[in-house]
Amino acid sequence: MSKPTMLSYILEEQEKLTAAINTYPANIDAAIKGLNLDAANWLVLGTGSSINAAKSAKYYIEKMAEVKLAIEEPYNFTHYEKIDPQLQVVLGISQSGQSTSTIEAMDKITNHHAVHTMAVTSISDSEITKVTTSTLDVLSGRERVGYVTLGFSATVLALMLLGLRIGVKKGLITEEQETAELKDFLELTSRFNHAIEATTSFFETHRKDFQAAPRFTSIAYGPAVGTAKEMETKFSETIRVPSLGVELEAFMHGPYLEINPEHRLFFIETPAKPEIIEKAGLLKAYEQRHTEHVFTISLRENEAEDANTLALGECTDEFKAPYLAVIPFQVFCWYISREKGIDITNRIFTDFSQAVKSKTVVQDYV
Secondary structure (H helix, E strand, O other): OOOOOOHHHHHHHHHHHHHHHHHOHHHHHHHHOOOOOOOOOOEEOOOOHHHHHHHHHHHHHHHHHEEEEEOHHHHHHHHOOOOOOOOEEEEOOOOOOEEHHHHHHHHHHHHHHEEEEEEOOOOOOOHHHOOOEEEEEEOOOOOOOOOOOHHHHHHHHHHHHHHHHHHHOOOOOOHHHHHHHHHHHHHHHHHHHHHHHHHHHHHOOOOOHHHHOOOEEEEEEEHHHHHHHHHHHHHHHOOOOEEEEEEEEHOOHHHHHHHHOOOOEEEEEOOOOOHHHHHHHHHHHHOOOOOOOOOEEEEOOOOOOOEEEEOOOOOOOOOOOHHHHHHHHHHHHHHHHHOOOOOOOOOOOOOOHHHHEOOOOOOOOO
């Protein structure tokens, strides 16, 4: 292929992730070999998009595998957190496999007591795999640009499929249910290209509005909070204006006070309990009184109710919704950054990882 870009990786997602689902459960079974299926106390370590992926998959994993999954930032964990002696399983997420903070945190835990450690990575022979019991290859391959999209979606999918497979192995999920879940993942994946096209059209409609935006905030609830946090990460990296991803109730306890007529808000609407949907609706209606730049990414509607709504079609399972919901934000990153005159194919701060020792080696990005 020609020089890859963020957009070219986004356009590969449907094909690559469909292939990943069709290889199930081979990579999952390799990752859980030797894992005590009765282990219910899990910890996930990751930074940036890795921790956002964990937050996106957390509730699906807990539901399917009946485990309690805690999520921590590895650097703070290494230097400040006490290790729970009952901890049984630790997942270290690093798409490059070269995150020094995650590797150090894994070392700290294994030096404390015996646990099953699992590297979750797109590079199956990377540095992190050398300090873990097993490796979960997310099957996206090496992403040669600094703003991961395919790798993020692949990590969310792999984590969810991990939860599904453990549920099956524990006898919590029947083979028929497993087949139905895989069919559902395939159906959601089959909608990726349409979501990309719909988002591109939505961007064209609101091109000037997005170009002039001085600030973006996305608001979500439940599993989609991971999507909102990924929007925060990716918008900050690419569009480079202040961006915030925040949970619904947390927004109501402070951040709502910063809203002004120029603020751009994204509400991520996914299936949820009626009381949650009602509360989100009340907040959106209130904010529409204070800024006309309120947009909705809906996974509850097949048809948009207004020009500011991007309807991705109904997703009946709110625990899987983050898998599809992130696509519009990935696409927005590419087009809005270009509209603002930012060429994200031109690398900046190329000596950063070496200067601050955030990676084990200098990153080989194009």
